Amino acid sequence: MKNSNLPDFPEYIRNLKAKLKSAFQNPLISPPEDWSTGLLDASPFSVFIPSRFGGRGQKVHECLTVLETCSYESLPFSLITGINGALFLQPVSKYAEENLQEKVFNDFLHHRSMGGLMITEPDFGTDALQMQSSFRQEEGGYRLRGTKHWGGLTGRADYWLLTARGETEDGGLDRSINFFVWDKSLGGIEVEEYYDSLGLEMIPYGRNRIDSRLPAERRLKPEGSGVRMLLDLLHRSRLQFPGMAMGFLKRLLDEARQHVRSRKVGGKSLSGYDQVQNRMAVLQSYYTVSSAMCAYSTGTAGVEKDCSGLALPANAVKSVITDMMQSAAQTVLQLVGAKGYRRDHIAGQSLVDSRPFQIFEGSNDILYEQIAETVLKSMNRLKESNLYRYLKNSDLTSRASSWMRESLDFSLKSGLSQRKKVDLGRILGRLISVQMVMTLADRGFRHDLAENCLEIMKRRIQSLLGSFADSREIQLIEDYEAGSAWLGFVPG
Numbered sequence: 172m173k174n175s176n177l178p179d180f181p182e183y184i185r186n187l188k189a190k191l192k193s194a195f196q197n198p199l200i201s202p203p204e205d206w207s208t209g210l211l212d213a214s215p216f217s218v219f220i221p222s223r224f225g226g227r228g229q230k231v232h233e234c235l236t237v238l239e240t241c242s243y244e245s246l247p248f249s250l251i252t253g254i255n256g257a258l259f260l261q262p263v264s265k266y267a268e269e270n271l272q273e274k275v276f277n278d279f280l281h282h283r284s285m286g287g288l289m290i291t292e293p294d295f296g297t298d299a300l301q302m303q304s305s306f307r308q309e310e311g312g313y314r315l316r317g318t319k320h321w322g323g324l325t326g327r328a329d330y331w332l333l334t335a336r337g338e339t340e341d342g343g344l345d346r347s348i349n350f351f352v353w354d355k356s357l358g359g360i361e362v363e364e365y366y367d368s369l370g371l372e373m374i375p376y377g378r379n380r381i382d383s384r385l386p387a388e389r390r391l392k393p394e395g396s397g398v399r400m401l402l403d404l405l406h407r408s409r410l411q412f413p414g415m416a417m418g419f420l421k422r423l424l425d426e427a428r429q430h431v432r433s434r435k436v437g438g439k440s441l442s443g444y445d446q447v448q449n450r451m452a453v454l455q456s457y458y459t460v461s462s463a464m465c466a467y468s469t470g471t472a473g474v475e476k477d478c479s480g481l482a483l484p485a486n487a488v489k490s491v492i493t494d495m496m497q498s499a500a501q502t503v504l505q506l507v508g509a510k511g512y513r514r515d516h517i518a519g520q521s522l523v524d525s526r527p528f529q530i531f532e533g534s535n536d537i538l539y540e541q542i543a544e545t546v547l548k549s550m551n552r553l554k555e556s557n558l559y560r561y562l563k564n565s566d567l568t569s570r571a572s573s574w575m576r577e578s579l580d581f582s583l584k585s586g587l588s589q590r591k592k593v594d595l596g597r598i599l600g601r602l603i604s605v606q607m608v609m610t611l612a613d614r615g616f617r618h619d620l621a622e623n624c625l626e627i628m629k630r631r632i633q634s635l636l637g638s639f640a641d642s643r644e645i646q647l648i649e650d651y652e653a654g655s656a657w658l659g660f661v662p663g
Contacts, residue, residue, distance in 0.1 A: 490600055
């Protein structure tokens with residue numbers, strides 16, 4: 172049932188912008204509880220729905236543009252859009268039965284429904300594959316039980332994508348992960364506690380007790396294993412993070428530009444100071460990197476593609492751009508000064524709203540370690556120890572590594588510590604980002620912005636290489652209090 176009355180995309184975005192500006196006249200104040208009435212009337216989720224069900228067709232550039240448009244006005248609402256799109260609608264469109272898809276997409280397009288994903292459990296966050304939520308087959312379907320928390324839109328979503336492991340005959344749980352589509356009509360999800368979150372106050376989070384029976388058709392059907400489906404879902408979602416980052420970084424850059432031009436210190440505007448110019452140039456480099464990542468993801472993150480094998484670019488994109496989001500918020504707060512620390516100023520609010528992006532969907536420290544381990548395992552298979560020789564033959568880093576050959580032409584030692592792997596992952600993630608910027612520049616992106624960005628990225632990579640080369644190991648001193656009370660060393 173293709174919708175032939177859809178507006179063209181520019182008109183659609185203009186309407187969405189108008190709705191967002193009306194709802195977020197003050198971007199720091201969450202709209203009233205009925206915010207979904209106005210915002211969802213603009214159909215922000217329709218870009219994640221196939222055209223045969225009345226959606227806009229799941230075009231990646233449209234999905235990213237919607238996320239960008241939302242995050243310029245409200246990072247929390249952009250995250251809500253990303254949760255609904257990347258973590259619910261896209262997986263449903265790829266793995267759910269046709270009849271279920273029709274019901275879900277109709278509810279999202281015409282009844283203002285929302286959905287989310289529940290993976291994380293109180294004792295199993297990073298170690299999600301050990302989750303204890305379980306299911307067993309019953310007549311006509313499945314019974315699913317467990318406890319989930321930190322699912323965005325807790326108590327608010329009409330649909331949930333639930334993950335669980337099958338019960339074995341001996342009372343244990345099998346290794347495979349399975350997905351189920353739940354909706355409110357099925358009952359069996361009780362919110363035991365709402366969390367008083369530090370930021371992203373528009374999005375309810377909490378702990379959910381699950382004991383629900385679901386019809387057989389509510390189980391998603393993977394094209395391979397359940398773990399492969401999970402990786403496909405998560406990697407595609409991580410590749411779409413630059414959409415949320417894009418509008419957020421542009422808004423902070425615009426706010427910072429306005430402030431440094433108008434603020435007078437020592438008889439001249441802040442923009443006249445070299446240190447301020449440097450901070451502003453770094454902010455612009457984040458804007459450029461995010462632009463390059465959006466262009467890259469447009470060609471790689473389509474629902475029709477299998478993203479399960481894209482761990483390296485997906486983890487690099489997610490970790491690097493979310494580090495930049497937090498760094499940008501810190502920079503703008505520093506530029507604004509004390510005023511930015513007020514709750515009614517965008518700088519401080521951006522700081523607390525962007526911080527969770529470095530944690531959810533994979534803590535950045537863990538992702539950097541995984542990036543390093545992926546490269547180290549590949550080097551080991553090829554019996555290659557020289558970092559430059561390996562990177563110059565990778566599609567993700569060939570040009571970037573040649574650009575920094577002198578700094579990268581060294582051999583890696585075996586048995587790197589975890590902290591060294593994290594450092595190496597940070598370096599690799601930024602090299603991958605540099606290559607994306609180079610590719611974007613080849614397509615006609617502004618030369619001056621690209622050149623500035625590359626020089627700033629080189630500076631950061633060289634700093635990280637210096638840290639990586641430092642072989643000294645610093646250990647935690649457990650009994651630190653003995654002999655360390657400063658008052659005992661004050662002269663008579």
